[in-house]
Structures are given as C-alpha cells and as structure tokens.
Amino acid sequence: MTIHDIKTSRRGFLAGTGLIIGVAIAPKFLSAAQTGVPAGGSGELRPLNAFVKIGTDDTVTVLSKHIEFGQGPFTGLATLVAEELDADWSQMRAVHSPTDNKIYANLAFGLQGTGGSSSIANAYEQMRKAGATARAMLVAAAAEEWKVPVAEITVEKGRVKHASSGKESGFGALADSAARQTPPADVKLKDPKDFVLIGTELPKLDTQGKINGTAIFTLDITPDNLLVAVVAHPKHFGATVKTFDDSEARKVMGVVDVKQIPQGVAVYADNTFAALKGREALKVEWDLAKAETRSSQELAAEYIRHFDEPGLEAANTGNVDEAFRKEGLQTVEAEIVFPFLAHAPMEPLDAVFIKAADGSVDIYNGAQFPGFDQQVAAKILGLDEKKVRVNTQLAGGSFGRKAQFGSPYMQEAATTYAAIGGDRPLKHMWTREDDIQGGFYRPMYAHKMRGAIDAEGHITAWEQIIVGQSIMAKADLDQTSVEGASNLPYQIPNLKVTSHNIVLPIPPLWWRSVGHTHTGFAVETFVDELLARVGRDPVEGRLALLDKGSRHAGVLRKASEMADWGSTPPDGRARGVAVVESFGSFVGQVAEVSVGSDGAPRVHKVWCAVDCGVAVNPNIIKAQMEGGIGYGLGAVLFDAVTLGQGGRIVQSNFHDYRSIRINEMPDVAVEIIRSAEKPTGVGEPGVPPIGPAVANAWRKLTGTPVRQLPIVSVISS
Structure with a gap:
C-alpha cells in the first residue's frame, strides 16, 4: 500500500502570495x-x-x-x-x-x-x-x-x-x-x-x-482487513465506567476484542453487525458519582431561579427601571424555556484510520475542523503532525455537530484506534442513537422578558434575562448566548440585557445559527406581543421601530409584499412575521399557519426575503433558505432532548427526535435582495425567523403565546 502524502501544490497561493511544494501519492485501494x-x-x-x-x-x-x-x-x-x-x-x-x-x-x-x-x-x-x-x-x-x-x-x-x-x-x-x-x-x-x-x-x-452514487462518504471507505469499532457510552452525562463484563460480547461471531477507553468500552469486530451485537452483549456498570442526575424539569426550575439574581451585563442603555415607572404604558412579561437540541445530521460521526508502511497514518473523515483533528490524533497516536494526514470527505450534514474545538470525537476515534495497536485499518462509528444521546447539544436556555410600549407603538423599555450554558465555556459574558438580544435592531431608548452562565456536565455546542436559535425567537415573539397590546400591525409596527433605510427593514418589506400582507388569509389560517439578522445576513419571513387535525400547527406557506450581499449563486441561496426553514420548523414544532427522572437521556433516534416530514414541509417562496455589499453567509440565517413567525401566527389563531418549545409537546401535554 502506497502512502497518501499531503496533496499540496507545487506553486502555492494564499491571499495573493506564497509558494508551496509537494506531491500526491494515493493508496491503491481508493477510488479517484x-x-x-x-x-x-x-x-x-x-x-x-x-x-x-x-x-x-x-x-x-x-x-x-x-x-x-x-x-x-x-x-x-x-x-x-x-x-x-x-x-x-x-x-x-x-x-x-x-x-x-x-x-x-x-x-x-x-x-x-x-x-x-x-x-x-x-x-x-x-x-x-x-x-x-x-x-x-x-x-x-x-x-x-x-x-x-x-x-x-x-x-x-x-x-x-x-x-x-x-x-x-x-x-x-x-x-x-x-x-x-x-x-x-x-x-x-x-x-x-x-x-x-x-x-x-x-x-x-x-x-x-x-x-x-459515485460520491464518496467516510462510510464508503472499506480497505481490506478493515476492523469496525463502536463504543458503549453511558446514558447519563458525566458517568464513567465502574466495571464491565465482556464475556458474552466476545462470544459474538466476528468480535475481535474489547477494550476500555476513557469514553467508555470499545468493541472491535470484523464487520459492523458483529460490532453492534457485541456492544449489545456487554454488561457495563456505570459510576454516577459525578453524573447529571436531574431531569429537564428540575434543570428548568434551577434556571428560572437565576432570574432573581444579578447577571452579567450584555447591554444597558437609558434607565430601564425608571422607564417602567412611567404612567400610560402597556406592559408585557414573559418567561420562555428552550430545550436541549441535538443536531441530528443524516450521517452520524465516523472515521477511518489506515497505517502506512512508514508508520504514518491516514485518517478519512468528514472533518469540519481538519487541523484540530490532525493535532488531536497526532498527540494520541504519538506521531509528528506531518505523519498524520486528515483527508476530508463529503459529509451528510453537520449543523455545527462536527465543529468542535478540541475535537472530542477524534479523541475517541484515535484512542480507540491506538488501544488496539493500529495494525489493521479501523473504522470507528457512531450510530444515530450514539449521536442523539451523545451530548454536544444546543444548550437549554430560559429567557425572562419585560417590556413597555406606549399608545403610538413606541417600545419605551425592554429588559431581558438569559440563562443557559456558555458554549465558549466562559465565566464572563459569552456573546454567543446574547447575540441577537444585546444588539436589537429596534429603536428602544431603555434597554437592559443580562446573562447567567450555568455549568453542567452536559457538553454544549453551537447548533445551526447558534445564539440566534433562541434570542431570535424570544425577541421576535415578544415584539409581536408588545405591538399587539396596543393594536399595532406587526409589519407596520416593526418598520416604525427600525431605521427606514436599514437592511432589516428591506427584507421585512419584501417578505410582507411577497405574502400580500394585509390581505385576508384563507379561512382558518393566520400569518405571522419575523425578521432576524445573523452572521451578517438579513432574513424576513412570513408564515401562514392553521390548526391541524391533530390540534398542532400546520404550516402551509412561508415567504422569505434574504439580503446576503452579492448573491454568488442564487440557486444555492434559495436552497439554503428552504433547508433552514425546514430544519428550524422541525425543531420549533417537534424537537427536544430531555433528561428523564434521574437524568437519563430519553430520546434516541428519529422516532422520538424527529425531523419535519415531507408532507409537513410548507410551500416556500424565496426572494433575494439585490445588493452590492460583500457576500455574507446563508447556511444558518434561514433558521432563526421561522420559529417566531410560526409562533406569532399561532398566537393569532389560538390567543395563546408560545412560552415553551417544542410547540407540539406543549400541546400534547
């Protein structure tokens, strides 16, 4: 087997300068x-x-x-x-x-x-x-x-x-x-x-x-003499292996070995079926001494207790307390709880390790941060980084799942490979259940909102308290917790936003659109309630609070024009609107919703306007808006990872952590605002507005604001 050397070019270029020299020799077993x-x-x-x-x-x-x-x-x-x-x-x-x-x-x-x-x-x-x-x-x-x-x-x-x-x-x-x-x-x-x-x-x-079918993903890479490894993980975050009995696992035909590693117990086999069956036969006793044993309900109660404590200041303009004391104002208060969310990409995590004749190692995986993966693997394998080549493969989604500082998945995969000596090629795999129960979630958050609005529709005071884990593991203010709240686009003279960082053994991670997943929902549903309190139209009321020439206002106008806002919706339907900027892109959405036969929201149509600067490929921009709407809609309607009694993870696969289904996908119309601004991102910005747009329509239909997500679980309970 020949060496898959670093594929660098003979003459190089980075931002207009630089030369590099290299060659490329590929393993014979790999396709083009x-x-x-x-x-x-x-x-x-x-x-x-x-x-x-x-x-x-x-x-x-x-x-x-x-x-x-x-x-x-x-x-x-x-x-x-x-x-x-x-x-x-x-x-x-x-x-x-x-x-x-x-x-x-x-x-x-x-x-x-x-x-x-x-x-x-x-x-x-x-x-x-x-x-x-x-x-x-x-x-x-x-x-x-x-x-x-x-x-x-x-x-x-x-x-x-x-x-x-x-x-x-x-x-x-x-x-x-x-x-x-x-x-x-x-x-x-x-x-x-x-x-x-x-x-x-x-x-x-x-x-x-x-x-x-010619596209190659990590799962497709199957060199001769390949071992497959899966790891048994605890069902409680923070738990560790106390003891294990592998006698029955070793009896499974095809199982080659069983090893304890820091992340759990690894089962090695000649094929995937044997590896999974061997893992099922393991008997593991877990040490819960440092594990999270509280339920999601208990955690939510703990979060809410922080509302009454001083927090980290994210924004403070004017004098909020004094503004609330003025007479003639309408006030609204709300508490909103957001659950843990798994990323649930179609392709779970996997990686293939192949040792070359000179002792160097090739790793094939869907690497979102390949440099981190290379560094981590080299350290664990005891090799110079130049002798570890990370070959990035096509991947079936991520939504943030593979973007991890410290590469914890690669830590497990490389440790599993090293533990058995690395003499045979190894494919390390996670199942869907491993992934949904494996943590690194969009954290649970709780928001407390308090707002005041005058008869003309001017929001005179706004206070927002945000409680949740710091994705960046910071003790001080984490901007990813407050983005979209600390920099409101609306003209509010008295604004105060504070944040509390909660420390849990549940590992947090950015999820598609990061902080905007919850701040966008909280802000846009609360603005809608304040405007409704004084009888202001949701579109006109927002436009009056925005700079007329702002890009926020531009996408809001366009989305409302597309939806023919102000016309009467079909019988039994209502429309909701939301506008959110994230990652430098501006997205306005209008959702048309009815009460479905099961009593849950049925989203029929979404009109979406996006301003992302120069539109390099309008086809991809539209596709990403459509995909973001479907992804965000599935989460706001159905998705939550919950900890049951004793802290055990409840969900495990798409049957109880489900994506939106094809018959539930609304008709989506997308318009791109022509712009000469430099291009900005479109992978994430389509997600944040869909939740509040649906929730705002739902409040019109039912008279009940959404205070907890997902919407369907609240209705069914």
Whole structure:
C-alpha cells in the first residue's frame, strides 16, 4: 500500500502570495473520488496555485478549504475562481483541499475550518484572486509560446485567444508551461458589473455524484482487513465506567476484542453487525458519582431561579427601571424555556484510520475542523503532525455537530484506534442513537422578558434575562448566548440585557445559527406581543421601530409584499412575521399557519426575503433558505432532548427526535435582495425567523403565546 502524502501544490497561493511544494501519492485501494481526483476529468492535473489545478483535458479543479456537506462551498468557491479565470462552467470541478492551517486557513478564524456561515464571506476575494492569478499565468504562457504581447490575449469561456494571429488554445494545452510561470504579485479583479458567472444559477458540482452514487462518504471507505469499532457510552452525562463484563460480547461471531477507553468500552469486530451485537452483549456498570442526575424539569426550575439574581451585563442603555415607572404604558412579561437540541445530521460521526508502511497514518473523515483533528490524533497516536494526514470527505450534514474545538470525537476515534495497536485499518462509528444521546447539544436556555410600549407603538423599555450554558465555556459574558438580544435592531431608548452562565456536565455546542436559535425567537415573539397590546400591525409596527433605510427593514418589506400582507388569509389560517439578522445576513419571513387535525400547527406557506450581499449563486441561496426553514420548523414544532427522572437521556433516534416530514414541509417562496455589499453567509440565517413567525401566527389563531418549545409537546401535554 502506497502512502497518501499531503496533496499540496507545487506553486502555492494564499491571499495573493506564497509558494508551496509537494506531491500526491494515493493508496491503491481508493477510488479517484476518494483521492481528490475530480469526477469527470481524465487528464493530468497541473497546479497553478494552492487553490487551482488545470487538467491537460481542459478541466479546472478547485481545492476547497471548506468541507462540502450540502451547503454548497464546492460550487460557490468554484464560481469565484471560474469568474476571474474566465472559464466555462462545464470545465469546473472541486475537491477538498489538504489539511493545512496556514495555507487553507479560514480567514475569519485563523485556522482551517468551516462554520459560522463564513465559507463564501471569508473566501470571496481570496478565491477570485486565485482564479485571476491562474488566468494571468495561462495568458503569460500563451504569450510566451505564441510570441505575442500579453495585452493582446483574451480569455473567454475557457479559451485563450489572440485575435490578430488567429491563434487559440484551451487551458489544458497551456497547463504545463503555465505552471512554470512566476505568479504575479498582484492581480486586478473584475468590476462586479462585468460578472458573467457570479450571480447566475449554476448547477451544483456535487449533485450528480450524489444522485448516481459515485460520491464518496467516510462510510464508503472499506480497505481490506478493515476492523469496525463502536463504543458503549453511558446514558447519563458525566458517568464513567465502574466495571464491565465482556464475556458474552466476545462470544459474538466476528468480535475481535474489547477494550476500555476513557469514553467508555470499545468493541472491535470484523464487520459492523458483529460490532453492534457485541456492544449489545456487554454488561457495563456505570459510576454516577459525578453524573447529571436531574431531569429537564428540575434543570428548568434551577434556571428560572437565576432570574432573581444579578447577571452579567450584555447591554444597558437609558434607565430601564425608571422607564417602567412611567404612567400610560402597556406592559408585557414573559418567561420562555428552550430545550436541549441535538443536531441530528443524516450521517452520524465516523472515521477511518489506515497505517502506512512508514508508520504514518491516514485518517478519512468528514472533518469540519481538519487541523484540530490532525493535532488531536497526532498527540494520541504519538506521531509528528506531518505523519498524520486528515483527508476530508463529503459529509451528510453537520449543523455545527462536527465543529468542535478540541475535537472530542477524534479523541475517541484515535484512542480507540491506538488501544488496539493500529495494525489493521479501523473504522470507528457512531450510530444515530450514539449521536442523539451523545451530548454536544444546543444548550437549554430560559429567557425572562419585560417590556413597555406606549399608545403610538413606541417600545419605551425592554429588559431581558438569559440563562443557559456558555458554549465558549466562559465565566464572563459569552456573546454567543446574547447575540441577537444585546444588539436589537429596534429603536428602544431603555434597554437592559443580562446573562447567567450555568455549568453542567452536559457538553454544549453551537447548533445551526447558534445564539440566534433562541434570542431570535424570544425577541421576535415578544415584539409581536408588545405591538399587539396596543393594536399595532406587526409589519407596520416593526418598520416604525427600525431605521427606514436599514437592511432589516428591506427584507421585512419584501417578505410582507411577497405574502400580500394585509390581505385576508384563507379561512382558518393566520400569518405571522419575523425578521432576524445573523452572521451578517438579513432574513424576513412570513408564515401562514392553521390548526391541524391533530390540534398542532400546520404550516402551509412561508415567504422569505434574504439580503446576503452579492448573491454568488442564487440557486444555492434559495436552497439554503428552504433547508433552514425546514430544519428550524422541525425543531420549533417537534424537537427536544430531555433528561428523564434521574437524568437519563430519553430520546434516541428519529422516532422520538424527529425531523419535519415531507408532507409537513410548507410551500416556500424565496426572494433575494439585490445588493452590492460583500457576500455574507446563508447556511444558518434561514433558521432563526421561522420559529417566531410560526409562533406569532399561532398566537393569532389560538390567543395563546408560545412560552415553551417544542410547540407540539406543549400541546400534547
């Protein structure tokens, strides 16, 4: 078996500068898709910089520093390159880049990673420069070969031309000589008015492979002599192994070994079925001395007790207490409790480890932070980081699940591999039950709201107390707990927002749209209640509280126009509205809701307006809004991870932690606001407004505000 060496390019590029040198030798057992060779290309690849390779068959391969798990970076980053390269879209391919925290750093994070809806935002100029640099090198090669001035050469739809001589070439014929050119120190980027590909609905590059089954995920990687390992975990957070009996597990045909590791008890087998059956046969006694044994109800009661205690100040303008004492105001108070939420991506966590002849190790996994995974694995395996190669694979979703500082999943996977010696390739797997019961949830939160509004609809005072775990594990103020609340877009002269950090053995993690998952709901439902108290229309009332020229106001107006706000909904239906900014993008949504036959909300239609700056690919933006609406709607209607009596986790799979079903998905209309602002993210911002828009419609229908999520569990109880 040959070594899968770090796939770096001979000439490199990062933000316009830098050279790197390297080679790529792939394990023979892997297919082309697994080794980073793009599907649909047959020619040899010539690296023009760290992000662009030209094939001798005219294909252009873009190395994506961001993982592709359905949100579109392969297509988006390739579009940026193709625009400045003047390539034809049919030439474009994309693969994951090698792992390198310097060359392939997320410019928003300072290390290689995907998250915070930052893929296009941080790479917008960087990838355009990569394309423009590659174009300049192709032009220089053509000028040298044809002995004509560079200024006389044009590039259009993947063809390099010299009009007066009639000479013309594809990229492939120039690839070798172009790769030998010195990259220009600086390149001029196109004026946006000259864009040909940016702003058009180009088909996604990864779709075809996912349709025809050629797309490779970690689960598809099955080298010879593969071991499969699963780990038995406790059903209480903070519990540890006290004793275990593996005698019955070892009797299962195919089970090879059983090892205790810090995270639980690992079962190794020749196949997945045997590994799972062996784990079922284990008898483990868990030590609950440091475990969380309170129920979700007990935790909620503990959270609410903090409402009466001084908190960490997130915002404090004017004088809230004095403002509430003024006469002639209508006041509203509310307490809202948000549950723990699992991410529940379609593909649970998995990783494959393969040792090379020289002792180095290749790891294949859907790595959202590959640099962290590499560092953690190298430390556990006792290897230099250069001898641990993390090969990022396509992944079936994440929603924040794989974006973990310290890479706790990789800690477990690498420990499991090391514990058995690493002589055989190993696939470490989590089942859906492992994932939903494995923690790293969107934390539980509780909000206490108090607001005052005058007869004209001016909100004169607003106090908000937020209680929950700090995702960043901070003792002081965690901005991810208060984002969307401490920076309200509404003009409120007296505003006070405080936060309390709760410490639990339940590990917290960002969940798709992070703090906005709960602050967006709390703020937008509370604004609606305040406006209703004085008879103000929800759209007009919000617009009066917003800057007229703000982007918030822009998407709110557009969504309300799309929904024909003010017209009478069909019988038995009501419409609710919400507007939320997150990750620099602005989204307004209107939801049309009825009471379903089961007494629960039935969402029929959602109108969505989004302002995310320059729309690199409108098709992907619309898809992400639709996906965010479906994901957020499933959570607000159905989802909660609860701790039962004694702290045992209740939910385990999609039967009791369910996603929205196809027949429950509303009709969604999306409009994108034209903008010249730099592009911002779209992976997360579609999620926050859908919950409050539905809840606001539900309050109109039933007269009852939503004070606890998910809505359906409250109704059924």
